[in-house]
Every structure is written in structure tokens, then in C-alpha cells.
Amino acid sequence: xxxxxxxxxxxxxxxxxxxxxxxxxxxxxxxxxxxxxxxxxxxxxxxxxxxxxxxxxxxxxxxxxxxxxxxxxxxxxxxxxxxxxxxxxxxxxxxxxxxxxxxxxxxxxxxxxxxxxxxxxxxxxxxxxxxxxxxxxxxxxxxxxxxxxxxxxxxxxxxxxxxxxxxxxxxxxxxxxxxxxxxxxxxxxxxxxxxxxxxxxxxxxxxxxxxxxxxxxxxxxxxxxxxxxxxxxxxx
Amino acid sequence: xxxxxxxxxxxxxxxxxxxxxxxxxxxxxxxxxxxxxxxxxxxxxxxxxxxxxxxxxxxxxxxxxxxxxxxxxxxxxxxxxxxxxxxxxxxxxxxxxxxxxxxxxxxxxxxxxxxxxxxxxxxxxxxxxxxxxxxxxxxxxxxxxxxxxxxxxxxxxxxxxxxxxxxxxxxxxxxxxxxxxxxxxxxxxxxxxxxxxxxxxxxxxxxxxxxxxxxxxxxxxxxxxxxxxxxxxxxxxxxxxxxxxxxxxxxxxxxxxxxxxxxxxxxxxxxxxxxxxxxxxxxxxxxxxxxxxxxxxxxxxxxxxxxxxxxxxxxxxxxxxxxxxxxxxxxxxxxxxxxxxxxxxxxxxxxxxxxxxxxxxxxxxxxxxxxxxxxxxxxxxxxxxxxxxxxxxxxxxxxxxxxxxxxxxxxxxxxxxxxxx
Numbered sequence: 078x079x080x081x082x083x084x085x086x087x088x089x090x091x092x093x094x095x096x097x098x099x100x101x102x103x104x105x106x107x108x109x110x111x112x113x114x115x116x117x118x119x120x121x122x123x124x125x126x127x128x129x130x131x132x133x134x135x136x137x138x139x140x141x142x143x144x145x146x147x148x149x150x151x152x153x154x155x156x157x158x159x160x161x162x163x164x165x166x167x168x169x170x171x172x173x174x175x176x177x178x179x180x181x182x183x184x185x186x187x188x189x190x191x192x193x194x195x196x197x198x199x200x201x202x203x204x205x206x207x208x209x210x211x212x213x214x215x216x217x218x219x220x221x222x223x224x225x226x227x228x229x230x231x232x233x234x235x236x237x238x239x240x241x242x243x244x245x246x247x248x249x250x251x252x253x254x255x256x257x258x259x260x261x262x263x264x265x266x267x268x269x270x271x272x273x274x275x276x277x278x279x280x281x282x283x284x285x286x287x288x289x290x291x292x293x294x295x296x297x298x299x300x301x302x303x304x305x306x307x308x309x310x311x312x313x
Numbered sequence: 314x315x316x317x318x319x320x321x322x323x324x325x326x327x328x329x330x331x332x333x334x335x336x337x338x339x340x341x342x343x344x345x346x347x348x349x350x351x352x353x354x355x356x357x358x359x360x361x362x363x364x365x366x367x368x369x370x371x372x373x374x375x376x377x378x379x380x381x382x383x384x385x386x387x388x389x390x391x392x393x394x395x396x397x398x399x400x401x402x403x404x405x406x407x408x409x410x411x412x413x414x415x416x417x418x419x420x421x422x423x424x425x426x427x428x429x430x431x432x433x434x435x436x437x438x439x440x441x442x443x444x445x446x447x448x449x450x451x452x453x454x455x456x457x458x459x460x461x462x463x464x465x466x467x468x469x470x471x472x473x474x475x476x477x478x479x480x481x482x483x484x485x486x487x488x489x490x491x492x493x494x495x496x497x498x499x500x501x502x503x504x505x506x507x508x509x510x511x512x513x514x515x516x517x518x519x520x521x522x523x524x525x526x527x528x529x530x531x532x533x534x535x536x537x538x539x540x541x542x543x544x545x546x547x548x549x550x551x552x553x554x555x556x557x558x559x560x561x562x563x564x565x566x567x568x569x570x571x572x573x574x575x576x577x578x579x580x581x582x583x584x585x586x587x588x589x590x591x592x593x594x595x596x597x598x599x600x601x602x603x604x605x606x607x608x609x610x611x612x613x614x615x616x617x618x619x620x621x622x623x624x625x626x627x628x629x630x631x632x633x634x635x636x637x638x639x640x641x642x643x644x645x646x647x648x649x650x651x652x653x654x655x656x657x658x659x660x661x662x663x664x665x666x667x668x669x670x671x672x673x674x675x676x677x678x679x680x681x682x683x684x685x686x687x688x689x690x691x692x693x694x695x696x697x698x699x700x701x702x703x704x705x706x707x708x709x710x711x712x713x714x715x716x717x718x719x720x721x722x723x724x725x726x727x728x729x730x731x732x733x734x
Contacts, residue, residue: 136728141639161723162643169641176731180636184328197641241640 087150088248088280089115089138094147096133096303107133108144109303115249115282120275122291122311123284125300132253134300135284139172139251140164152248169198173242177254179234181226187213187237188222194245212240216270232263239270243279250274252283256290268293323653330654337622341658344618348662348707349669351615355608355703356670360693362601368514368691369597373590375515377453379553382519383546383563384582388573401571401580403543405535408446410570411548415562417555421548422449425534425541426520431476431527432498433486440482441520442499442527444534444541450477452549454513455523461493461508464530468507472532476504481524483509499527500537514688517589519545556587609706615662616710623655623718634722635730648719655715656708663707671695 094111097104107130115121125131136142137149140156143164149156152171159167173194174180181190191209200208213222216236226234235255242250252271256264268290275281275295285291292311299307385401408423425444430437449455450463455477457463468475476497483492483506492506515522535541550559560583561575568575627634634647674693682692 139639141728141731142726165638165641165643168639172639174639176636180632180639180731182633182636193637194640197637197643197646245641 087114088117088119088152089113089282090148090150091137092148094134094137094144094149096130096137096142097145107303108137111147111303111305113298113305113308115280117248117280118275118278120271120281120295121283121298122294122296123282123298123300124286124288124291126286129300130303131284131300133303135251135253135282138249138282139174140168165197169194169245171248173245173247173250175235175238175242175250175252175255177257179226179231179238179258181234181237181241183226186223186225187218187229187240190226190237191241191244194241198245208244209240212244213237215243216240230263231259232266235259235263235267236270239267239274243274249280249282252281254285254287255283256285256287264290327657330657340622344615344622345658345662345665347615347618348612348659349615349666351608351612352663352666352703352707353670353673354611355605355706356667356695356699357673357693358604358608359601359699359702360670360674360695361690362597362604363696363699364691364694365689366594366597366601366691367694368689369516369593371691372514372516372689373586373593375454375513376517376523376586377547377549379556379587379590380452380547380549381556381560381586382584383548384544384584386579386582388577389579390574390577392574392577393572395572399573401567401573403546405543407543407567407570408546411546411563411566414566415559417551417559417562419549419551419555420448420452421546422446422452423531423543424449424545424547425531425538426544427534427538427541429500430498431482431486433495436486438482438485440479440525440527442529442534444529444531445547446531448549449528449547452547453523455528456511456513457508458511460491461506463508464528468530469532472536473530474502474504474533475507475529477508477510477528478506479522479524479526479528480510480512481522482527497527499529502537504529516593516689517586519584553587556585560585605702612706612710616659616714619655619658619711619714620718622658623651623715624721626654627651627718627722630722631725631730634725635727638725638727639731644723647723647725648716651719651722652712652715655718656711659707659711659714663703667700667703 091111091113094108095106096108097106099105111134123131123134133142137144140151143156151167154167154171156164156167182193188206188209191212192205195205195208210222213219216239218233218236218240221229221233226237229237255271256267259267271281271283272293283290283294291297294311297307297309297311298305385403387401388395388397388399391397405423408421412418412421422445426441428439428441431440431442432438445464447463447465447469455463457477458480461477463477464475467473476499478486478492486492486497487495492509495506496503497506498504510523512524548559550556563583564575564581567581568577571580573580637647674695677692
């Protein structure tokens with residue numbers, strides 16, 4: 078696994094992205110021509126009502142799904158016509174996911190959860206452990222490494238998930254409603270952590286319908302009916 | 314990147330399995346039990362087959378291994394001016410002639426016989442008494458029990474009055490006493506008992522089972538009954554492969570002496586026991602394959618149980634599969650845990666089933682099973698071949714039971730499954 082090269086130009090470049098689902102005989106267009114550039118060290122909030130296509134957009138940005146048409150370049154790599162294994166490799170190297178419901182493996186410890194992306198990348202045992210521990214320290218969970226998710230609070234679980242997203246040094250962090258399942262105090266902690274990461278140079282794309290959370294981003298992209306209707310700098 | 318499954322993955326799978334086992338204890342226990350039962354069936358059936366094969370082998374060798382029995386016949390073709398339908402009769406010299414002319418002949422013995430009373434005091438048994446050469450014993454599998462011996466060369470050359478008794482005949486005359494060193498009367502002559510045959514089972518025989526016969530030196534027999542001719546001869550080729558050549562040579566040599574066409578098959582009768590051995594071995598093999606198939610089918614049903622569980626597990630873990638995919642797990646890395654888990658259950662069941670089978674066999678081995686049926690059936694016998702074939706069948710079933718559910722897992726769409734509750 079090679080270290081990822083420093084990319085000039087936008088981290089994410091989308092041109093005319095369309096995504097159509099066939100629901101029986103009916104074709105539903107979830108995305109209808111998205112043009113979007115996200116640069117290195119951007120902190121973008123994607124907002125929109127449910128059914129607007131923001132989840133579909135997130136799936137495509139995260140390479141969990143591929144567009145029906147259009148061009149998508151992530152971190153200098155064209156994401157089109159790739160097989161499952163190649164897509165898995167791109168996700169592993171370039172994308173760190175943070176989910177609303179944390180999605181930690183319940184039977185594995187915090188440390189093991191953070192080790193997972195490294196395991197899939199084929200990193201050796203010792204290095205894996207060191208890097209995972211370092212990440213957990215960074216999210217202030219040095220004393221919770223051997224705890225199972227059930228022994229952690231929501232905020233702690235989300236921080237484990239963030240450590241897991243960061244551990245492979247991804248080009249972007251892709252967060253889907255990261256504060257949606259948290260009480261406001263924990264939510265603020267997570268938002269603070271994102272800001273800190275952004276301050277350290279991390280590109281972050283966050284999907285949220287929480288205006289308060291969105292306002293903390295640098296840039297807000299508004300989606301409606303599968304199209305970008307507004308793209309503005311947040312009033313800081 | 315290594316294509317092998319890493320140690321960490323194995324550790325992860327093991328932990329996963331234990332976590333699963335904790336909340337599906339009953340289901341997993343029943344599945345492992347089904348595999349254990351299947352393993353028990355296949356191991357026991359194959360072991361019964363093996364035991365039976367060995368018993369077959371033993372009984373078919375009861376009369377002797379790879380030997381031929383040679384009788385005089387009657388010609389069916391006119392030859393060299395002689396009519397057909399002429400009876401052939403062996404003479405005392407035929408054995409020496411065959412021995413001298415056929416190098417592939419490993420051993421040969423005359424067999425004279427007559428049914429006469431054999432008596433001890435007032436007890437008398439009408440038995441078949443046969444006069445033979447010393448090579449007859451090993452060829453015909455007449456093994457002396459402890460303390461005794463068979464007829465030897467000195468007995469033969471000195472025409473001693475010694476007798477080797479069949480075990481049943483010895484029992485009829487002496488009861489439970491030891492006959493060796495005591496004497497019996499044959500044709501009003503006193504014979505010293507030098508050996509008693511070890512009990513054996515015979516699947517094939519001519520002129521009755523060996524256990525009821527008295528065997529004396531051929532020369533002694535000839536001196537008692539001067540008009541006797543060898544009723545038959547018993548021979549053993551130097552090797553199994555030489556058997557066919559020996560048969561041809563016997564027809565050629567005796568055909569020249571007695572003036573019959575060496576293609577005239579009826580002029581001599583030869584019972585080639587190699588053929589029986591081949592047939593019984595094939596029958597035993599056929600039975601074993603049949604039993605093995607039944608066992609494998611039983612095991613297969615257990616494998617269905619494992620596959621069934623694995624499908625359920627895949628469904629339960631759909632979201633987890635999606636998470637792993639999002640984190641960058643490749644197809645192989647998604648599939649491996651399911652295959653390993655299925656294999657783990659199969660191996661556990663396999664070990665359990667094999668252990669129980671071995672225990673059962675140990676019990677059967679010490680059971681006092683008596684009777685002719687058991688002599689032919691034998692006792693279940695484990696063998697490396699059985700261990701190997703059971704492992705192969707188990708492994709294959711485990712792999713298949715894991716592979717198909719794993720393929721289902723790999724086909725999960727991560728974008729959809731991450732929303733799956």
C-alpha cells in the first residue's frame with residue numbers, strides 16, 4: 078500500500094453526475110446532473126430535505142455506489158467502471174466514513190474496531206496496533222481502548238468511529254448525520270472534534286439536516302430534487 | 314498483499330463465533346450435533362465395512378492364499394490316437410515331475426485321502442484322513458496352535474506314524490484335554506499327535522472343513538494303503554502373477570505325460586483360489602463404497618444445517634457486512650469469515666463424531682461376540698484411509714456450507730445495507 082500522493086487541484090471533482098434507480102418499471106432519478114468541486118482542506122456541509130438525493134450523493138462520493146453517468150475523480154483517481162475489489166481499495170485508502178448510528182462491530186473492542194481498515198489494507202499486526210492506539214489517543218479515548226461498544230457512551234462510540242475513519246489517513250472524512258443520534262452535549266463535542274481535524278488540514282464532507290451543525294462548516298451545499306440549488310460560504 | 318487469511322482475521326472470526334455461540338447456543342449446538350451425527354454415521358459405516366473386508370479377507374484366506382487345487386479329470390477330445398472320455402489318474406511321481414518342469418511352481422503337495430475311523434480308547438470318529446507333504450500346512454493355512462507342529466520332512470522320509478488333528482476332531486476325541494504327545498488309533502495303527510490346528514474360518518473348501526480332518530505324512534499314508542493314488546494336489550505359484558503361467562504349464566506337462574491335448578480343459582480340474590479372492594475383495598470394496606455413500610449422505614444433511622445457519626447469520630450481519638465493505642473489505646475479506654465459521658462448526662462436529670465413534674469401536678472390540686455370523690462380519694475397524702476420506706468429505710461439506718452463504722454476503726450492496734436495521 079503506497080502512501081497517497083499529494084494531489085493538486087480539487088480533492089473531489091464531479092461533472093454531470095446522474096444516478097437513476099429503476100423501481101420496477103419506473104425510473105427514479107435521484108441525482109440529476111451534479112457538478113461539484115471540493116478542494117483539499119474544505120469543510121463542506123451537504124444539506125437538504127429527505128428524498129433530496131443527499132444520501133445518494135454521499136454514497137457516490139464514498140464510492141459505495143457508482144453514478145449512472147457523469148465523471149467523478151476522487152483524489153486524482155477516476156471512479157468509473159471499477160470492480161468491487163478496486164472500489165473497496167479506494168474506499169479503504171481515500172475515504173473515512175462516520176455514520177449516524179456509529180456502525181461499530183459490537184463484539185470487537187474499541188481498539189479492534191479502529192484496527193479494521195488497517196486490517197483490510199494488509200497492515201501488519203504491530204503497526205496496526207500502534208496506529209490504532211495513536212488515533213484513539215487523538216480522540217481522547219486512551220483509557221477506553223479495550224472497551225466494547227456497549228460499554229461506551231454515544232459520544233465515545235462516535236469518537237471511536239472517527240478514530241476508525243481517520244486511521245488510514247484518508248483524503249476525505251465522509252460523515253452522515255454524525256450528531257443525529259447524540260445528545261446535544263456529545264454532539265457539540267463531536268462537532269468540536271471535526272473543527273479541530275479541519276484545523277489540522279483534514280477535508281471533511283458532512284451530510285446533515287441540522288442547520289446549527291451545518292453553519293459550523295466553511296461551505297454549505299444545498300440539494301433539492303437531485304440538484305444543487307445553493308453553494309455558499311458559511312457565515313463564520 | 315497476501316491472499317491468505319491473516320491471523321488477526323482468524324482471531325476476529327473466532328471471537329465472532331463465540332459471540333454468536335453465546336446468543337445462538339442451542340442452534341449452534343444442534344448444528345454441531347448434526348455434523349457429529351453425520352460423522353459418526355460415516356465413520357462407523359466405513360469402519361464396519363473395513364472390519365467386514367478384513368473378516369472376508371481372513372475367511373477367504375482360510376483355505377490358503379493364492380493357491381491352486383489340481384484334480385484329475387477326463388479327456389473330452391481324442392488325441393494322439395487315444396479316445397476321448399478317458400479318465401486321468403495321478404500317480405505318486407506326478408508331483409516330482411511338475412516340480413522339476415515348472416520353475417514358477419513355489420510349492421506343491423500331494424493329497425491322498427480316505428474316510429476311516431480315528432479313535433481314542435472307546436471313542437471313535439469317522440474322519441477324513443489325508444496324507445500330504447510338509448508344504449501342505451503353510452499352503453492350506455493349517456497353523457498349529459501353541460505347543461504343536463505340522464508334519465515335517467523327517468516325518469515324511471521316515472514314514473512316521475504322526476498325526477496333525479483338526480481342532481474339532483481333537484475336541485471330539487480329547488475333550489478339553491491337551492492331545493499333543495498322546496496317541497490315537499487310525500486303521501488299527503497307533504499315531505502320535507504332534508499338532509492341533511488353530512481354529513480358523515473358511516469361506517471356500519473342498520472335501521469338508523479342515524477342522525474335522527486328520528493329516529498324516531503322505532509316505533505313511535501310502536505305506537498303509539499301498540493302492541492309494543493322490544486324489545488331488547495343492548500348489549502355490551512363486552507369485553500371484555505367476556499363477557496363470559503355472560496353470561498353462563501344468564496342462565502342458567501333464568498333457569504330454571498322459572497324452573491329452575493341452576487345450577483340453579476338462580482333462581484336469583484346477584481351482585484357482587486367486588479368482589475367489591479377487592471376487593470377494595471386489596464385493597467387500599463394493600459394500601464399503603455403498604456404506605460410505607450412505608454415511609456421506611447423512612453427513613451431507615448435517616452440512617445443510619450448517620449452510621442454513623450461515624445463511625441466517627449472513628442475514629443477521631448484513632449491516633456489519635456493509636460496514637466492513639465501507640471500511641474497504643475486499644470480496645475475499647468479506648467471504649472468509651463465513652467460510653471459516655462454517656468450517657469451524659464442521660470441524661467441531663467432526664471431532665466430536667469421530668471421538669464418539671472411536672469410543673464405540675473400543676466398546677465393540679471388547680464385547681464377547683460369538684457365532685459364525687460375527688466371524689464373517691468382523692468388528693468395526695478404523696483405518697487411516699477412513700480418517701482421510703472422512704476428513705475430505707467433512708472438509709468439502711464445510712467449505713460448501715460456508716461458500717454459498719459467503720457468496721450471498723459478498724453480494725450485499727453496502728449502500729443499501731448501511732441503512733438496514
